[in-house]
Amino acid sequence: MMARAVLIALALAFSVLFIVLPVAAIFTRAFADGPGAWIAAVTEPETLAAIRLTVLTALIVVPVNIVFGLAAAWAIARFRFPGRRALLVLIEVPFAISPIIAGLCFLLVYGAYGPVGGALQPLGIQLMFNLTGIVLVSLFVTCPFVMREVLPALSVSGEDEEHAALTLGASGWQVFRLVTLPNITWPLVYGAILATARAIGEFGAVSVVSGAIRGQTMTLPLQIELLYNDYNTTAAFAAATVLALLALVTLVLRGIVDAIQPARGATP
Amino acid sequence: MSLEIANVSKSFDGAEAVLDDVSLAMHEGEFLALLGPSGSGKTTLLNVVAGLTRPDRGRLVLDGEDITDRHAGARRFGMVFQSYALFRHMSVAQNVDFGLRVLPRAERPPKAERDARVRELLDLIEMGDLGARYPAQLSGGQRQRVAMARALAISPKLLLLDEPFSALDAQVRQSLRGSVRELQRKVGVAAILVTHDQTEAFAIADRVAVMNTGRIEQIGTERELRDAPASPFVRDFLKAGAG
Ligand SMILES: Nc1ncnc2c1ncn2[C@@H]1O[C@H](COP(=O)(O)OP(=O)(O)OP(=O)(O)O)[C@@H](O)[C@H]1O
Ligand SMILES: [Mg+2]
Numbered sequence A: 001m002m003a004r005a006v007l008i009a010l011a012l013a014f015s016v017l018f019i020v021l022p023v024a025a026i027f028t029r030a031f032a033d034g035p036g037a038w039i040a041a042v043t044e045p046e047t048l049a050a051i052r053l054t055v056l057t058a059l060i061v062v063p064v065n066i067v068f069g070l071a072a073a074w075a076i077a078r079f080r081f082p083g084r085r086a087l088l089v090l091i092e093v094p095f096a097i098s099p100i101i102a103g104l105c106f107l108l109v110y111g112a113y114g115p116v117g118g119a120l121q122p123l124g125i126q127l128m129f130n131l132t133g134i135v136l137v138s139l140f141v142t143c144p145f146v147m148r149e150v151l152p153a154l155s156v157s158g159e160d161e162e163h164a165a166l167t168l169g170a171s172g173w174q175v176f177r178l179v180t181l182p183n184i185t186w187p188l189v190y191g192a193i194l195a196t197a198r199a200i201g202e203f204g205a206v207s208v209v210s211g212a213i214r215g216q217t218m219t220l221p222l223q224i225e226l227l228y229n230d231y232n233t234t235a236a237f238a239a240a241t242v243l244a245l246l247a248l249v250t251l252v253l254r255g256i257v258d259a260i261q262p263a264r265g266a267t268p
Numbered sequence B: 001m002s003l004e005i006a007n008v009s010k011s012f013d014g015a016e017a018v019l020d021d022v023s024l025a026m027h028e029g030e031f032l033a034l035l036g037p038s039g040s041g042k043t044t045l046l047n048v049v050a051g052l053t054r055p056d057r058g059r060l061v062l063d064g065e066d067i068t069d070r071h072a073g074a075r076r077f078g079m080v081f082q083s084y085a086l087f088r089h090m091s092v093a094q095n096v097d098f099g100l101r102v103l104p105r106a107e108r109p110p111k112a113e114r115d116a117r118v119r120e121l122l123d124l125i126e127m128g129d130l131g132a133r134y135p136a137q138l139s140g141g142q143r144q145r146v147a148m149a150r151a152l153a154i155s156p157k158l159l160l161l162d163e164p165f166s167a168l169d170a171q172v173r174q175s176l177r178g179s180v181r182e183l184q185r186k187v188g189v190a191a192i193l194v195t196h197d198q199t200e201a202f203a204i205a206d207r208v209a210v211m212n213t214g215r216i217e218q219i220g221t222e223r224e225l226r227d228a229p230a231s232p233f234v235r236d237f238l239k240a241g242a243g
Helices: A001-029 A033-044 A045-078 A084-090 A099-111 A116-125 A131-142 A143-156 A162-166 A172-201 A206-211 A222-231 A232-267 B042-050 B092-101 B109-126 B138-154 B168-188 B198-202 B224-229 B232-243
Strands: B003-011 B017-026 B031-035 B057-062 B077-082 B158-162 B190-195 B207-212 B216-219
Touching: A001 A232, A033 A045, A033 A232, A045 A084, A045 A131, A045 A143, A045 A162, A045 A222, A045 A232, A099 A116, A099 A131, A099 A206, A116 B158, A131 A172, A131 A206, A143 A172, A162 A172, A162 B077, A172 A232, A206 A222, A222 A232, A232 B168, B003 B042, B017 B042, B017 B057, B017 B216, B031 B042, B031 B198, B042 B077, B042 B158, B057 B158, B092 B109, B092 B138, B109 B138, B138 B158, B138 B168, B168 B198, B190 B198, B198 B207, B207 B224, B207 B232, B216 B232, B224 B232
Parallel strands: B031 B190, B031 B207, B077 B158, B158 B190
Antiparallel strands: B003 B017, B003 B057, B207 B216
16 A cells, blocks of 8 residues: 555656656746747747748658558568568667667768769759658658558458458458558557657657758757757746647557447457 | 369369369259369369459359359349458448449449348348348347348349358258258259368258369269268268268
């Protein structure tokens, strides 16, 4: 009984100290000069541009992720092909290496002096230091999420139902839409939410390839650091609240998914 | 309907042949059992007939027409899987309706007609009241019957049953055996049943094909197989099961 109370108290204290306090501090500091200052800081053109770029990046990255993650999970779960095991390991690489190294790798390959970037240069195509570069590295750091969530569900849902649908006359697309997808909906949504959170919050990899052009290639995390280094503390924290709110939205979505999922499981 | 399986061979990833030059011909409305020990290639042969597995060699001829390259859906063979493979997220009625729902718009019957057909099939399997249930809420025997109704919904030319009773206890198995045979007669469809249980094979089928290591050793009635086994394997296999 005593031990339980101590454990609970410890867990609570830890959460307050390391999670609630910092987040609360962001909001307190952001509103320290009053709501007017907060609004002014958030609607400042550079910050607005950063918000727009961050949301745009997520809107491009997450759908691509969903399609790629589904395709990879499907291939790995349903087919035996040379390189299957390699693919399984390869897809974890983005989780294993530091984002900043990922950024540097992309710069080396796709930058103006890299093999790919160099070849495209004469054609007037530039991949780094613009939206393309930001999207590419964001894709890299987020690519495991959807696949990792979907693969286990796809493996247990098995091929039998899909085969049954085929013998009943369903086309490949009908099998996917009517049989496969309903069995993996929740893992898919879950993976997409995680990928969104990561795409929005990514700093290291993006900072290498963004080029840091104010008002153009600054995502929200980069903008926050910039403002902070400029001693523009109120603006930095105001921008941080926006990022925190975006993150909270994904957290709430995640909570909703968690709440719905078991309910569905009970009546399959 | 007449089906001819001619010289079908199949091996996976260049390994030893799982099906080795299998030939067999089915008569109109016949109930045929594929009997053989585990790993003898029964399921593989059924999957080849269903169009789920492509044979390396050989042909399938349905009513004089070569269907070797026809895809599974276009064959219109109803299949009942060993695991039943019911769609977990669909109700019993939706499961049975599936084959009608996925028809191209031009061939798809109107909703009312589909509902009537589903009701008729549910009555046929004596589950008229359970259309709204989900597979997880059914007993093993009920699931088996739903899988049967779902396969019959597409008015199949041939019914393929892969060990449909193996997951059931002995009593249910026996009563379902009778009702499956009765259903098959009523609908007038030819059927292939895969089993490794010879009592079951002889009880339900008109003829039994005995399989061993990818080959059909002999096809015939119980009498023919017992009185004149074509190979020592057939003799020993039938003796072992009887004893
Ligand atoms: N997809 C596959 N890849 C590789 N080998 C396979 C595959 N499917 C079946 N086999 C092999 O083919 C052989 C025959 O398998 P099959 O499933 O047809 O046997 P079966 O007669 O149905 O056996 P059981 O009574 O145990 O179901 C087995 O040795 C099996 O390992
Ligand atoms: Mg089998």
